[in-house]
Amino acid sequence: MLEAFNFRVILEYMPLFLKCFMATLWLSGAGLLGSLVVGTLACAMRISRSKLLSGAAGVYIESIRSTPLLAQIYFFYFGLPSLGIMVTEEMTGVIALTLNSGAYMAEILRAGVQSVPFGQIEAAVASSLNYFQRMRYVVLPQALGVTIPPMLGQAIVLVKDSALLSLISITELTRAGQIMTSERFMPAEGFLTTAVFYLVIYFVLKSVAAWSEKRLIFHESR
Amino acid sequence: MWTYYLTQLVHSLPFFLKGLWMTVAVSGISLVAGTILGFLWGIIRTRRSKFLYHLIGAWVDLIRGTPFLVQIFIVFFILPEAGIHLDAFPAAIISLTNLGACFICEIVAAGIRSVPWGQKEAATASGLTQLQQLRYVVMPQAMKTILPPLVGQYVLLIKDSSVVSAIGVMDVTRAGWLTVQRVPQGLMVFALVGILYFIICYPLIRLSNLLEKKMGRGTTSF
Numbered sequence: 001m002l003e004a005f006n007f008r009v010i011l012e013y014m015p016l017f018l019k020c021f022m023a024t025l026w027l028s029g030a031g032l033l034g035s036l037v038v039g040t041l042a043c044a045m046r047i048s049r050s051k052l053l054s055g056a057a058g059v060y061i062e063s064i065r066s067t068p069l070l071a072q073i074y075f076f077y078f079g080l081p082s083l084g085i086m087v088t089e090e091m092t093g094v095i096a097l098t099l100n101s102g103a104y105m106a107e108i109l110r111a112g113v114q115s116v117p118f119g120q121i122e123a124a125v126a127s128s129l130n131y132f133q134r135m136r137y138v139v140l141p142q143a144l145g146v147t148i149p150p151m152l153g154q155a156i157v158l159v160k161d162s163a164l165l166s167l168i169s170i171t172e173l174t175r176a177g178q179i180m181t182s183e184r185f186m187p188a189e190g191f192l193t194t195a196v197f198y199l200v201i202y203f204v205l206k207s208v209a210a211w212s213e214k215r216l217i218f219h220e221s222r
Numbered sequence: 223m224w225t226y227y228l229t230q231l232v233h234s235l236p237f238f239l240k241g242l243w244m245t246v247a248v249s250g251i252s253l254v255a256g257t258i259l260g261f262l263w264g265i266i267r268t269r270r271s272k273f274l275y276h277l278i279g280a281w282v283d284l285i286r287g288t289p290f291l292v293q294i295f296i297v298f299f300i301l302p303e304a305g306i307h308l309d310a311f312p313a314a315i316i317s318l319t320n321l322g323a324c325f326i327c328e329i330v331a332a333g334i335r336s337v338p339w340g341q342k343e344a345a346t347a348s349g350l351t352q353l354q355q356l357r358y359v360v361m362p363q364a365m366k367t368i369l370p371p372l373v374g375q376y377v378l379l380i381k382d383s384s385v386v387s388a389i390g391v392m393d394v395t396r397a398g399w400l401t402v403q404r405v406p407q408g409l410m411v412f413a414l415v416g417i418l419y420f421i422i423c424y425p426l427i428r429l430s431n432l433l434e435k436k437m438g439r440g441t442t443s444f
Binding site: 063065066067068070071075077078079080082083156160161162164166167174177178181187191192194195198202203206 | 283288290291300303384385387416424
């Protein structure tokens with residue numbers, strides 16, 4: 001198998017792979033930005049005092065967390081047109097990634113906010129800070145540090161999850177491997193090249209996560 | 223029109239239940255095999271051999287850094303080139319078991335490291351053999367740290383098993399995908415798929431949360 005490994009064909013397909021690499025980056029990047037917005041909203045609803053808001057966010061988070069992403073992608077891919085909503089595959093993909101990742105982001109943020117000891121908030125109230133001042137100067141600076149490493153972990157998951165979008169015929173990295181396999185019948189070259197590109201993203205994000213974790217511990221020990 | 227589709231969906235319910243059985247079979251077998259393999263790797267990782275530590279570490283990084291879909295494609299399309307022909311079912315089991323083992327290995331290794339070093343020294347001083355130490359001293363304490371994330375990992379694996387539908391395993395997701403070709407109501411069809419996954423995953427998520435609370439209390443009293 002490996003003695004027949006054809007690097008020339010990989011080189012020939014490199015422009016396609018690079019294009020698809022960028023597609024994976026922007027799809028997961030858009031998903032990440034979207035999930036930060038959705039996650040912040042869902043987290044704010046989940047920890048709010050209103051039973052209705054908290055319940056709605058709970059239903060959203062739990063139903064996303066107990067169903068597979070692939071089923072969610074198909075749900076939007078086959079479901080949106082039956083509602084009469086016509087969007088491109090890319091749009092469908094970004095929506096699915098955003099809503100899926102948003103639920104996990106909400107949980108990460110909630111864990112961060114709840115990691116701030118209640119005494120801190122009491123002290124802030126006693127110092128007569130108002131709600132926004134409490135959030136801005138007391139809660140968020142402490143909560144955000146804790147949330148950044150798991151958020152980077154979620155970003156890694158998001159990049160890997162974006163591979164599933166190839167199943168609704170979005171041209172991204174995994175699709176590039178499939179294209180090469182079907183055009184040249186070279187699955188080894190195609191999918192191993194795909195894997196290498198994902199590993200590049202993984203190791204970059206992983207080292208950033210490790211670095212941020214170290215910085216965080218430094219902050220805490222200070 | 224909706225009621226018509228609904229009756230059609232009800233008629234294909236046996237088909238979905240067959241798919242559910244397949245999902246349970248694929249993830250059940252992989253969970254058991256992955257747990258055994260993962261515990262083995264995890265225990266080996268905490269032993270003295272630097273070589274095995276790095277070997278397993280590198281493998282875990284490779285698996286964690288690439289999407290599961292790409293891994294399945296590699297097993298299903300590239301192994302035949304090396305002369306190993308696999309049906310979709312064994313290919314799915316192999317890749318899911320390996321994925322599970324890699325994540326469980328990290329959980330187990332972290333659990334073993336969480337046991338205070340003095341415990342091992344005391345066990346050695348009491349004249350216990352390596353195996354006895356593991357069996358009677360280290361593992362019972364490590365299980366407290368291992369169990370909650372382990373159950374959480376099971377949920378992730380069951381959800382990941384939906385990806386094997388891409389190589390034609392007839393699981394719930396595949397059943398939904400085939401049904402939606404005949405019943406053009408994507409929302410309804412994949413809501414049903416989602417509900418079926420929810421029935422399996424949600425109790426496990428609750429169990430994981432419960433264990434986390436219980437074990438958390440256990441370790442503080444320790």
